Every structure is written in C-alpha cells, then in structure tokens.
Amino acid sequence: MKKNGPVSRSELVSIRRDIHQHPELGFEENRTSELVKLHLKEFGLKPKSVAGTGVSSVFGKNNGPTLMLRCDLDALPIHEENTFGHKSKHDGVMHACGHDLHTAILLGTAKSLSQDMPSKGRVKLNFQPAEEGLNGADAMIKGGIMDAPKVDAVLGYHIWQQLPVGKIGVVTGPAMAAVDRFEVKISGKGGHAAMPNRSVDPVVVAAQIVTALQTIVSRNLNPLDTGVVTVGAIHGGSAFNIIPPFVTMEGTVRTFSKEAGKTIPKRFKEIVNGVCKAMNAKAEINYIREHSAVVNDAKMASFMRDVARDLFGARNVLECEPSMGGEDHSAYQELVPGCYVFVGAGPTKGEVFPHHHPRFNPDEGVLEVGAELMSEAARRWLAQN
CATH class of the missing domain: 3.30.70.360 (Alpha-Beta Plaits)
Structure with missing residues (x-):
C-alpha cells in the first residue's frame, strides 16, 4: 500500500505467513475462518459464518448498490518442500495456490475500506471456503451470500506466477x-x-x-x-x-x-x-x-483496467491470455456482472515455481499491490454506480 495508507506491508506479510503455516483443506478451514473473523472485528466490522467455514461481512451505506469482493481460504493436499521459517506446520497440506495471500489481501482491503468508508453503497466481503474442487462458491450461494443485501456486482482476483510482481492482468470475456x-x-x-x-x-x-x-x-x-x-x-x-x-x-x-x-x-x-x-x-x-467458465463482463473488465492503469501505470497492466485453469468464482459471475483479475506474483529473482508445486513461493510484494487495487476498485465502483 501507499506509505500513507492504513495497511502496512509488514501487517499483510504477518497475516499471510500465519495462514501459510496453518493450511487447511476445503470445508476444514476452521482456524483460518476464526482468524478472519478476529481481524474483521479488530477493524470494527461484523463478520458472520456462511456455509460452515465461510465468512461474510457487509458494511457501508444503504443509499447505493452492493459490491461483493471475494477470496478463497482453502489449501491443497501437498507436502511442502520449502525450507523458510513460515513453511507449513501441517504435514501433507500446503498453501500452494496462493489462497493464503488472497485472504491477506482481502483482509487488507477490508481494513483500508473500513477506515475510509465509501460515501455511498455497500461492500460485501466473501471469504469463501473449498475452492479446490469442492465448489465452495455453490455452498456460499446456497448460504445466501448473494442476498440481504442483494449483490449487484462482484470482483475477484488470483495471484499469478506467470506475471512478474507489480503487473496486473485483465481479460475481457472468458478468463478461466x-x-x-x-x-x-x-x-x-x-x-x-x-x-x-x-x-x-x-x-x-x-x-x-x-x-x-x-x-x-x-x-x-x-x-x-x-x-x-x-x-x-x-x-x-x-x-x-x-x-x-x-x-x-x-x-x-x-x-x-x-x-x-x-x-x-x-x-x-x-x-x-x-x-x-x-x-x-x-x-x-x-x-x-x-x-462453468469465468467470463468477465466487458464493462467491468474495462473498469478494472482503468483502475489498475491509474494506480500502477499503463505499462504494468496487461491484456492476458485466458487460462485453461478452472475457478468456481464463475458461479458468482453467472448471476451478476463481474471481473476476475490476475495479480502478478512471480518472483523477480530465483526460480519461479508454478501453482500447485511443493516449492510454490510467490513474491509477497503482491500483497500490497492486491490490497491497493481492490480497495481503490471498490471505492471507485461505488462512487460511479
């Protein structure tokens, strides 16, 4: 985040490393869920459980639309081979797809927005369980995440090893x-x-x-x-x-x-x-x-591209190729307009290991970039709609 922003890099890194050391599989994210609730309460927000280990929180004003920001919580059944101090403490379970960073980014976004609330409209936070093959998105939808208040649009993101840290990838149309x-x-x-x-x-x-x-x-x-x-x-x-x-x-x-x-x-x-x-x-x-496929709404993709360019410069915002990887975020964008963006996390030094690799270790600089992007996107979207 910017130096005068409410969330520091060290705070985001601390949250991420805590989650990374304690990975949990889909619908078993009990510790992660409680940690998310604890931080949200510290920010003055009111979290509630959805679909078991999912967490939601709504804040803002009633005089406008509702924008949902979504991340995923679960880890993978992979034995971690990294040797750094914050490696997984659970043998055979690892955050090898970046969901620990996703969670830290959305918590950073929540803190930023809670301290500088949009003048109109509401933000709904969606900390979703069980993305990895268990269709946690469907469980959140059945649990009412899209209602009370009704969600009008959704934004999601994935840290992306194929892009260097500091780069943002936006796709118009099918993204995953x-x-x-x-x-x-x-x-x-x-x-x-x-x-x-x-x-x-x-x-x-x-x-x-x-x-x-x-x-x-x-x-x-x-x-x-x-x-x-x-x-x-x-x-x-x-x-x-x-x-x-x-x-x-x-x-x-x-x-x-x-x-x-x-x-x-x-x-x-x-x-x-x-x-x-x-x-x-x-x-x-x-x-x-x-x-189904994640299909980005053309207007929402254009909006996210503009926000990213204003924050990080046009040279750092790329029109990415769609990925053959899958994402159950698609369930939300089948119901409301949305955009799912790729936030570069590829290390600038050393070997880059792909998602789902036992030595997966993205650049933690993505935390600041992701939180700043999502915070500004939420403020601007609510101001314009």
Whole structure:
C-alpha cells in the first residue's frame, strides 16, 4: 500500500505467513475462518459464518448498490518442500495456490475500506471456503451470500506466477475455463494373457478410447474454438500374465464457449460407448460439470483496467491470455456482472515455481499491490454506480 495508507506491508506479510503455516483443506478451514473473523472485528466490522467455514461481512451505506469482493481460504493436499521459517506446520497440506495471500489481501482491503468508508453503497466481503474442487462458491450461494443485501456486482482476483510482481492482468470475456471431470469403467472379460481370443481385453479398449477422444477437439470443434480433453489416470490389471476384467480411467475436459461445452460431452459419450460396442465391452460413464467458465463482463473488465492503469501505470497492466485453469468464482459471475483479475506474483529473482508445486513461493510484494487495487476498485465502483 501507499506509505500513507492504513495497511502496512509488514501487517499483510504477518497475516499471510500465519495462514501459510496453518493450511487447511476445503470445508476444514476452521482456524483460518476464526482468524478472519478476529481481524474483521479488530477493524470494527461484523463478520458472520456462511456455509460452515465461510465468512461474510457487509458494511457501508444503504443509499447505493452492493459490491461483493471475494477470496478463497482453502489449501491443497501437498507436502511442502520449502525450507523458510513460515513453511507449513501441517504435514501433507500446503498453501500452494496462493489462497493464503488472497485472504491477506482481502483482509487488507477490508481494513483500508473500513477506515475510509465509501460515501455511498455497500461492500460485501466473501471469504469463501473449498475452492479446490469442492465448489465452495455453490455452498456460499446456497448460504445466501448473494442476498440481504442483494449483490449487484462482484470482483475477484488470483495471484499469478506467470506475471512478474507489480503487473496486473485483465481479460475481457472468458478468463478461466469451464471444468468437467469424467470417470469411466470399461468392463471386458478377464482371462489368461496367452489366450486373448478367449477374453475381451479392456486394456486394448481403453487404449482405443484414449486415442479416439483426442479427435474431438481436432475434428468436432470449430477450429477457431478451443478445448482440452485429458485422460489423467488409467488403472487396471494385477499381473503381467492376466487380462483384467475391467479398466478404469479418469480425466478432465476444459472449455470456454458454451458450444464447446455441449459438443465435447456429447461426443465423449458417443465415442466411449461406440468403441466399447465395437469391441464387445461395456462402459459405465460418470461425466460431471464441476463449474462453468469465468467470463468477465466487458464493462467491468474495462473498469478494472482503468483502475489498475491509474494506480500502477499503463505499462504494468496487461491484456492476458485466458487460462485453461478452472475457478468456481464463475458461479458468482453467472448471476451478476463481474471481473476476475490476475495479480502478478512471480518472483523477480530465483526460480519461479508454478501453482500447485511443493516449492510454490510467490513474491509477497503482491500483497500490497492486491490490497491497493481492490480497495481503490471498490471505492471507485461505488462512487460511479
């Protein structure tokens, strides 16, 4: 933050490192949730629990719209390999995606706004649990986060290793991909590996399916559209000389457009069932839409770009490429206009480790940048709407 701002770098770093040392998995963020409430009360705000370990707080004036600011709280089931003093104290659990920094940034934003309240409108803080694969956003929505008062717009952010610290990335339109997950069980007929003619080999069937699935993007999607179909795991068999009775495989599909989001699941099921039928096997398919794409509203994206340029200079604000990573923040932006921005956190020195890496260690300078960006964005949006 600026030197005359209400939140110091040391305060933000202290909060972040505390959270980093005590990571908690989705819907288990009990300590983190209590820490958030404690800080909000120190700022003179009134927090309340939503969806178990989620936290919300509303403040401001009743004479205008409500802007929601959202972050995520949960960590990942990863064993941390960093050796610094604030490394995880919980073996096998680590903040390897930056949610500790996200939480510290929103707390810094809350303190800044509480000490310099907007002249009209309200800010609703959303400290969301369980972003990592458990759809905590849906739980917060079911818990009433979008109501009482009704949310009119939403802003979110993600620290981004691909951008150097000090840079801001804004995307107009699709920013992060829709995420589908699939599980398939291919049943054949087991037998002796030396007599395959007496069996139906599910391993061979699975191999054909994996290859055929790769034709969906190249031959069924519009060449100007994009998508990803990845089989990430295949399991089957117990010995070198036995044809197993079944094989299981699982993976993910990523899309941006609604058309691709319809085409890929349809062709996926047709291919799996078709190959199995042709090879005398049977398929059980569990295909799940985890969450939709994060699509930034054009006006909100333009607004955030202007705020970032005014704060940090035009050369530090970039039009980023969309990411094939997923984010359940999409659930909020399906309901109200919003913008999800990328805040550069890539270290300027040393090796840069990607998100979800056991040595993930973003530059803590992102804390000041993120808190200043979100504070100014909230003040300006409420003043203009």
